[in-house]
Amino acid sequence: MNKMRSFSSLQRKDIFEGVNGKTYDLIVIGGGITGAGIALDAVTRGMTILLVEMQDFAAGTSSRSTKLVHGGLRYLKQFEVGMVAEVGKERAVVYENGPHVTTPEWMLLPIHQGGTFGKFSTSVGLKVYDFLAGVKRSERRTMLSPAETLKKEPLLKKDGLKGSGYYVEYRTDDARLTLEVLKEAAAQGAEIINYAKADTLNYDTDGKIVGIKIKDMLGGGVYSVSGHKIVNATGPWVDQVREMDRSKKGKMLQLTKGVHLVIDQSRFPLRQAVYFDTPDGRMVFAIPRDGKTYVGTTDTVYKKDPIHPFITESDRDYLLNAIHYMFPNEKLTGSDVESAWAGVRPLILEEGKDPSEISRKDEIWESPSGLITIAGGKLTGYRKMADTVVNLVAKRIHESGGPSFGSCRTKSLPISGGHVGGSVQFPAYIREQTEHAVSLGLDSKLAESWVRTYGSNAVKLFELACQIGNEGKMYNLPLEVYVPLVYAIQHEMTVKPVDFFIRRTGSLLFRMEWTLKWKEAVIRYMTEIMNWTQEQGESFTQELDREIAEATRPATTE
Numbered sequence: 001m002n003k004m005r006s007f008s009s010l011q012r013k014d015i016f017e018g019v020n021g022k023t024y025d026l027i028v029i030g031g032g033i034t035g036a037g038i039a040l041d042a043v044t045r046g047m048t049i050l051l052v053e054m055q056d057f058a059a060g061t062s063s064r065s066t067k068l069v070h071g072g073l074r075y076l077k078q079f080e081v082g083m084v085a086e087v088g089k090e091r092a093v094v095y096e097n098g099p100h101v102t103t104p105e106w107m108l109l110p111i112h113q114g115g116t117f118g119k120f121s122t123s124v125g126l127k128v129y130d131f132l133a134g135v136k137r138s139e140r141r142t143m144l145s146p147a148e149t150l151k152k153e154p155l156l157k158k159d160g161l162k163g164s165g166y167y168v169e170y171r172t173d174d175a176r177l178t179l180e181v182l183k184e185a186a187a188q189g190a191e192i193i194n195y196a197k198a199d200t201l202n203y204d205t206d207g208k209i210v211g212i213k214i215k216d217m218l219g220g221g222v223y224s225v226s227g228h229k230i231v232n233a234t235g236p237w238v239d240q241v242r243e244m245d246r247s248k249k250g251k252m253l254q255l256t257k258g259v260h261l262v263i264d265q266s267r268f269p270l271r272q273a274v275y276f277d278t279p280d281g282r283m284v285f286a287i288p289r290d291g292k293t294y295v296g297t298t299d300t301v302y303k304k305d306p307i308h309p310f311i312t313e314s315d316r317d318y319l320l321n322a323i324h325y326m327f328p329n330e331k332l333t334g335s336d337v338e339s340a341w342a343g344v345r346p347l348i349l350e351e352g353k354d355p356s357e358i359s360r361k362d363e364i365w366e367s368p369s370g371l372i373t374i375a376g377g378k379l380t381g382y383r384k385m386a387d388t389v390v391n392l393v394a395k396r397i398h399e400s401g402g403p404s405f406g407s408c409r410t411k412s413l414p415i416s417g418g419h420v421g422g423s424v425q426f427p428a429y430i431r432e433q434t435e436h437a438v439s440l441g442l443d444s445k446l447a448e449s450w451v452r453t454y455g456s457n458a459v460k461l462f463e464l465a466c467q468i469g470n471e472g473k474m475y476n477l478p479l480e481v482y483v484p485l486v487y488a489i490q491h492e493m494t495v496k497p498v499d500f501f502i503r504r505t506g507s508l509l510f511r512m513e514w515t516l517k518w519k520e521a522v523i524r525y526m527t528e529i530m531n532w533t534q535e536q537g538e539s540f541t542q543e544l545d546r547e548i549a550e551a552t553r554p555a556t557t558e
Contacts, residue, residue: 005186020223027227029198032062035233036181037386045405049190054197056499063175064343070169088133098418099426100455105171113160122165141167153272155327175503183416209369232373236306236346247367254349259315260296262339268293278322309342311554339551348376417455475525497544
């Protein structure tokens with residue numbers, strides 16, 4: 001194994017200075033799930049890797065999904081059998097390699113008179129789905145009667161209910177999944193930096209891309225690095241990088257926006273995850289999670305800045321109407337929405353198709369300069385996408401006289417935090433580590449929540465709790481906030497308050513009260529430990545306040 005690389009935001013300056021002037025086998029631009037998967041795949045084959053991300057990791061699409069590692073049941077309707085088979089099988093791989101960030105979720109697919117799916121087509125479709133996805137026997141679909149359906153979820157519309165399909169999807173924390181893949185890549189030797197923008201592409205006299213100039217988006221420094229191959233894995237921004245490369249020709253992206261609403265269970269007490277019809281013939285998910293219910297998603301063409309996709313009143317009302325349509329006794333209004341998020345999907349443009357009809361398939365484009373772009377794709381398929389990209393990178397390096405690199409090694413490689421003995425052993429691992437933490441004097445409930453969230457990395461939080469736990473009192477931060485915050489800074493490259501509250505803890509989405517309660521104390525601690533200037537502190541505070549406002553108050557228009 002290569003030397004483990006730092007993943008501490010306190011060492012950002014050292015990391016920048018360390019990469020300056022170096023040459024890598026592969027430079028990856030983009031720190032979402034696609035870039036993360038490529039970095040892990042490549043470094044485990046023996047390549048030297050640098051990954052740069054202009055925002056925080058997963059700040060684009062990879063923290064704004066429906067938070068499901070799902071097989072794409074609806075793609076059967078579009079006869080994309082190959083995608084369903086490949087992506088469906090990948091669900092189990094993602095789960096095995098990181099059971100702390102991905103977990104099975106039984107999904108109810110209600111069948112109503114005149115709905116998208118009939119009883120026969122649902123039964124056959126789910127059976128084909130199970131077969132294509134290689135679903136294990138214990139998770140194969142069953143068909144339920146109307147009475148059995150309502151027993152699972154009493155809030156469902158009773159009029160015209162003919163029964164339901166009951167099948168397994170996988171729920172995930174998309175941002176933490178991305179982060180754990182990146183942390184494992186760093187542990188294997190990849191060099192990875194956030195808030196580091198590929199500001200310029202460098203070329204040789206033959207017009208071949210040979211490196212990039214990186215701008216530190218916080219410190220302002222500019223650093224030059226060389227790479228035998230450069231991969232553009234920037235999601236919604238791939239066409240912008242292609243414009244820099246003067247290769248934006250032929251196929252290009254079509255961005256679509258997806259919005260999700262979060263409602264407290266006291267107002268929408270959903271027991272069971274449901275995948276249901278909307279009045280306009282689309283389908284959306286409603287999923288219970290940690291005392292909340294979240295509902296999504298919309299699918300509309302988006303042509304503005306992908307960094308800040310806004311939630312509009314019409315987005316919110318569309319989803320509220322969908323809830324009223326399938327759960328008619330739930331009289332929800334905009335004031336019941338605690339939080340919301342919007343993200344953009346980087347789909348490959350298909351002229352004449354509605355957003356929901358556009359394929360989610362991925363494609364690789366190679367420019368005359370040698371820039372490799374990976375476009376499209378789904379969260380679930382990140383590892384297979386990485387395999388295909390790195391195979392091409394390895395081939396091109398070998399063709400130009402470089403070394404040979406082997407085949408993909410990530411299929412049974414646990415990601416960071418996933419070293420728990422696989423999904424079957426994870427419950428026993430949780431019990432054992434919780435007991436260990438209690439023996440150290442920690443609260444059992446808190447310890448168990450850390451093991452469930454951080455997996456095998458929870459032992460580092462236990463160590464921090466024993467070593468520095470009392471220091472949190474100086475900042476009015478209890479153990480449950482202080483230890484994850486210190487861990488996030490020292491081991492997860494947390495740079496700004498928004499990184500901690502959105503992508504390290506998800507609290508701005510699912511625990512808004514917790515976010516509002518602790519944000520000032522967290523900012524005080526970060527200001528001191530990160531040596532922020534007054535101007536930086538004010539800027540980062542305003543950024544967090546803006547994110548809170550956008551999550552809680554929809555814009556009137558786009």
